[in-house]
Amino acid sequence: MPTLTRERKTYQRFPAERVIGRMSVDEWMVLLEHSKHKSNYICGEVVEVAGASPEHNVVAMNMAVALRNSLDILETNCDVLGSDQKVFVPPGLYYFPDLCVVCGEWKVDLRDALQNPCVIVEVLSPSTESDDRTDKFREYQQIASLRHYILIDQSRVAVTHFEKLAVGLWAIVGDFRSQDDTLKIALAGATVEVPLAQIYRRVVFS
Incomplete structure (x- = not known):
């Protein structure tokens, strides 16, 4: 039988048009200073951050405000940082997540990259969803x-919502599909509650 x-x-992780090329971290830092667009540094490869839609920006802003308000009510020592904050990922990667939260003292390296976020939030788009769920999460x-x-x-x-359990494994602890749900x-010893109705405030779906 034949x-x-x-x-x-x-397999191609990133669209070719977003891959800028390979360079050192220092060369990438110079590029960031002179470029109009953000880029991530991934094991020596520089990849331009995908552009965001208005819906993406509204959802990210809504999430940041809702998180900030809830953290303030609980009087925690946590801060919410936006998409211009670099995050260092061992052993030598740098990403610009949509949002991150740090509690207590900030640990920042010489390149102004945050080293100790306790929460990372990514707003999914068609061009980034696969990577956000797989390689980037890993x-x-x-x-x-x-x-x-x-x-x-x-x-x-x-x-x-993925959470790292006490045994070191990651598990889905929340998978919400209704604006009546609450994340x-x-x-910091408290439970931060974010209603999905706040996350999707003023977002109209077709």
Whole structure:
């Protein structure tokens, strides 16, 4: 019998048009200073951060405000940082997540990259969702301080909450599909509550 074969596409993590090239970290820092666009540094490869839609920006801002308000009410020592904050990922990666939270003293390296976020939030887009759910998540797990990873869909009501358990494993502790749901995050000895209705405030879905 003849053997059935079929061609398989070669795996390409990033679209070619977003890959700037390979360079040192110092060269990348110079690029950031002179470029109009942010880029991530991933094991020597520089990849331009994908542009964001208005819905993406509204959802990210809503999440930041809701988190900040809840943290203030609970009087925690936590801060919410936006998408211009670099995060260092061991052993030598730098990302610009959509949002991150740090509690207590900030640990920042000489390149102004945060080293100890306890929460990272990514707003999903069609061009980044696959990476946010797979390779990037696996890389983020190398950050010792990270306890929560939250993915927010911009095109529908869908929020997935991953938490690092005491045994060191990551598990989905919340997978929400209704604006009546509430995201709950254990931080600094308190439970931060963020209603999905606030996350998707003024976002209209077709």
